[in-house]
Amino acid sequence: MGMDRVYNFSAGPSMLPLEVLERAGAEITNYQGSGMSVMEMSHRSKVFQKIFDDTKANFIRLFHVPDNYKVLFLQGGASGQFSMVPLNLIGRTGKADYAVTGNFASIACKEAKKYGSISLAASSEDRNHTYIPQQDQLKLDPEASYFYYCANNTIYGTEWQYVPDTGDVPIVCDMSSNFLSRPVDVSKYGVIFGGAQKNLAPAGLTIAIVREDLAGHELPYTPLMMNYKTMIDKDSMYNTPPCWCIYMLGLVLEWLDAQGGVEGMEKIKHSKAALLYDVLDNSRLFTCAAEKDSRSDMNVTFRSASEELDAKFVKEATAAGFTNLKGHRNVGGMRASIYNAMPVEGVEKLADFIRAFDKNN
Ligand SMILES: Cc1ncc(COP(=O)(O)O)c(C=O)c1O
Structure with a gap:
């Protein structure tokens, strides 16, 4: 990562590969x-x-x-x-x-x-x-x-x-x-x-x-x-x-x-998404918004049991360098958009953050 760059989970416009920038x-x-x-x-x-x-x-x-x-x-x-x-x-x-x-x-x-x-x-x-x-x-x-x-x-x-x-x-x-x-x-x-x-x-x-x-x-x-x-x-x-x-x-x-073209992207996008869905499914605090067989590999939507806790999550995540995680107002909760340019490392670190938040709250 370039100095001071964040993991940007914005739904779009969103991250571009650092090499490209x-x-x-x-x-x-x-x-x-x-x-x-x-x-x-x-x-x-x-x-x-x-x-x-x-x-x-x-x-x-x-x-x-x-x-x-x-x-x-x-x-x-x-x-x-x-x-x-x-x-x-x-x-x-x-x-x-x-x-x-x-x-x-x-x-x-x-x-x-x-x-x-x-x-x-x-x-x-x-x-x-x-x-x-x-x-x-x-x-x-x-x-x-x-x-x-x-x-x-x-x-x-x-x-x-x-x-x-x-x-x-x-x-x-x-x-x-x-x-x-x-x-x-x-x-x-x-x-x-x-x-x-x-x-x-x-x-x-x-x-x-x-x-x-x-x-x-x-x-x-x-x-x-x-x-x-x-x-x-x-x-x-x-x-x-x-x-x-x-x-x-x-x-x-x-x-x-x-990166191996769209075939290369397909190989990593599902495992990136699965990392987040697994942590969320195994958490005490969070539930996923989408039904299991319809889940997106690009936009992971989830929430806790209260709006206050959601707000706390977003605030602490932002402070830790994971930005734009607030969900759209139609759904509430959180949304992590993990498009092609989001590195696996960014998703792994967010998964760790979710796990720690789940344990500490
Ligand atoms: C699936 C989808 N379709 C259409 C749009 C609207 O796109 P635009 O802002 O380029 O008109 C968006 C924007 O987020 C989108 O996510």
């Missing part, structure tokens, strides 16, 4: 002899074009994106995709299915209702989003233009452990909070998207992976900037892209590659 720091005023910062470069320059092309190629290679998909580097956040998805995809039948397993899927569902007829394929609201519905609980419409779900529910700490079977209906998935934490069979999806600010890069970049045949069927009033086809045709450079974030993504992907 140091490399960006070293290159910040003069990128590889260009005499300027990446922040100062024209997005049409040769130097930046190479950064862009290499980053995109590495993303495609590391995430195993098939040839009939386009990778787009967009802005507007994952929230922008809540509008872009229906605008571009719902025109086929006018209908779509949404599984609402948390806050962001709920917002996406509400937004989509502006553009078509939306049916609730599943909801976990009955138990405050503590679980993920099983395949046989999904109410699927074979005529839906697409089926939508959020792979990892950042706030509630639940994660889909399977890819839904929707027959011929294309699947749209928000992977904001578990992007590149494990291999994904992209060919099972129509669109995958996510904000970069958890696992991939600083805030400001949104990645969308779009099956090419799904683009070009947008509703007639789709804003130019929200049209997948516009961005595909111009290779994400219809307008100025988020250049700095794309450069940072490139550095994170180089780091990821050196």
Whole structure:
């Protein structure tokens, strides 16, 4: 760890690998002899074009994106995709299915209702989003233009452990909070998207992976900037892209590659999460918010029996160098977000801290 750096358990924006930050720091005023910062470069320059092309190629290679998909580097956040998805995809039948397993899927569902007829394929609201519905609980419409779900529910700490079977209906998935934490069979999806600010890069970049045949069927009033086809045709450079974030993504992907790619991440992410869940399950004071078979490997949500004790935990953890552990107000308690860049050591030390707190209180 660099001097004075904390273990930052923020849900996002969140930790970036220290090597990446140091490399960006070293290159910040003069990128590889260009005499300027990446922040100062024209997005049409040769130097930046190479950064862009290499980053995109590495993303495609590391995430195993098939040839009939386009990778787009967009802005507007994952929230922008809540509008872009229906605008571009719902025109086929006018209908779509949404599984609402948390806050962001709920917002996406509400937004989509502006553009078509939306049916609730599943909801976990009955138990405050503590679980993920099983395949046989999904109410699927074979005529839906697409089926939508959020792979990892950042706030509630639940994660889909399977890819839904929707027959011929294309699947749209928000992977904001578990992007590149494990291999994904992209060919099972129509669109995958996510904000970069958890696992991939600083805030400001949104990645969308779009099956090419799904683009070009947008509703007639789709804003130019929200049209997948516009961005595909111009290779994400219809307008100025988020250049700095794309450069940072490139550095994170180089780091990821050196860790064994998404396969390497998958190996450690589950053991990192298991370390925390084991300590919590064996504690006297703490209970986990999510049901066992739906627990997220990225966001570990837990609480003690009282708000006072939760507050004491957060305060003492912060003083010990474990920051941003306060849970989201919808859930209360605590949340430890342990994305790709959180070192195993940080999780081990937090597990020790939880064990000691449990013993002493
Ligand atoms: C799963 C998920 N989807 C969507 C969002 C919203 O993302 P953005 O702030 O990039 O619009 C978040 C933000 O935390 C999220 O966790």
